[in-house]
Amino acid sequence: MADITPDLSLAPPPGAPDSDCACDRLDFPFDRVLSLEKAQRMAEFFGVLGDPNRWRILSALALQSMRVRDLAAAVGMSESAVSHQLRILRTMRLVGYIKNGRNVIYSLKDQHIFNLYREASEHLDEPDDRR
Amino acid sequence: MADITPDLSLAPPPGAPDSDCACDRLDFPFDRVLSLEKAQRMAEFFGVLGDPNRWRILSALALQSMRVRDLAAAVGMSESAVSHQLRILRTMRLVGYIKNGRNVIYSLKDQHIFNLYREASEHLDEPDDRR
DNA sequence: CGAATACCTGAACGACTGTTCAGGCGACAA
DNA sequence: TTGTCGCCTGAACAGTCGTTCAGGTATTCG
Secondary structure, eight states, X not given: OOOOOOOOOOOOOTTXXXXXSOOOSOOOOGGGSOOHHHXXXXXHHHHHTOOHHHHHHHXXXXXXXXXXXXXXXXXXXXXXXXXXXXXXXXXXXXXXXXXXXXXXXXXXXXXXXXXXXXXXXXXXXXOOOOX | OOOOOOOOSSOOOTTOOOTTSOXXXXXXXXXXXXXXXXXXXXXXXXXHTOOHHHHHHHHXXXXXXXXXXXXXXXXXXXXHHHHHHHHHHHHTTSEEEEEETTEEXXXXXXXXXXXXXXXXXXXXXXXXXXX
């Protein structure tokens, strides 16, 4: 796999009028690229946030902690579907729960989800400036 | 802008002997749950970040702007695969590009990706505290 | 005890995703 | 002009994802 030799001299600065070089002598710190393991972990986490119904579940839980049954009603899904999704959100530690008799009350687990939401919103609402 | 505001005012208190009700009278602000459209947009955006190879491409571009060919070498993928992924990253405005002769030099488009990365890292590296 | 409730889980099916393969287009050099 | 290079794109296939359906476990009540 990626055992490309990181020798070679210097890289053209971005935007510099450079490209006469043959450029098979790319000076690039290959070892500083995100490792496959770390990239995998990142992708798994963000992949969990890549489903609209999971966002609706999270937003409902942001309003108030709830039983599964009420959560299903709040987002308009079947209890089974919600339960499946909650398991996924649980494994990513995005939600927590407490048991109460035969009820299970879910809640958001920390603040990171709010920051992620805000950051993404800002990006999506950004004007379409070319760069 | 749209917000997920934590408001835990009127959740059924744990242990309330309520469940005789048919529970179609759940007191819950359904209209404040993330709309399907907004949830869809969120999911699309985060879904793009749900692939390890795209993260490696982004991390490589974070180190320096590059031609497609060099990018492919940097992350160990075929040029075709990289090109396909760049198109996806382009549509989400995560990367930009400038043409230079027959080369196309890609670069990161804004800072949001760094914040998202940091936020996710913090979450993933968090100790497994129960709550 | 048995029935009902709340929730969880495995299997299966349709839909989506990301890669490879083949070929296309435009820019540059001879 | 022809040939090569860098990049893009459509089709197709394997793999993954999220839902539904059916059934299971645990708790509560009569």
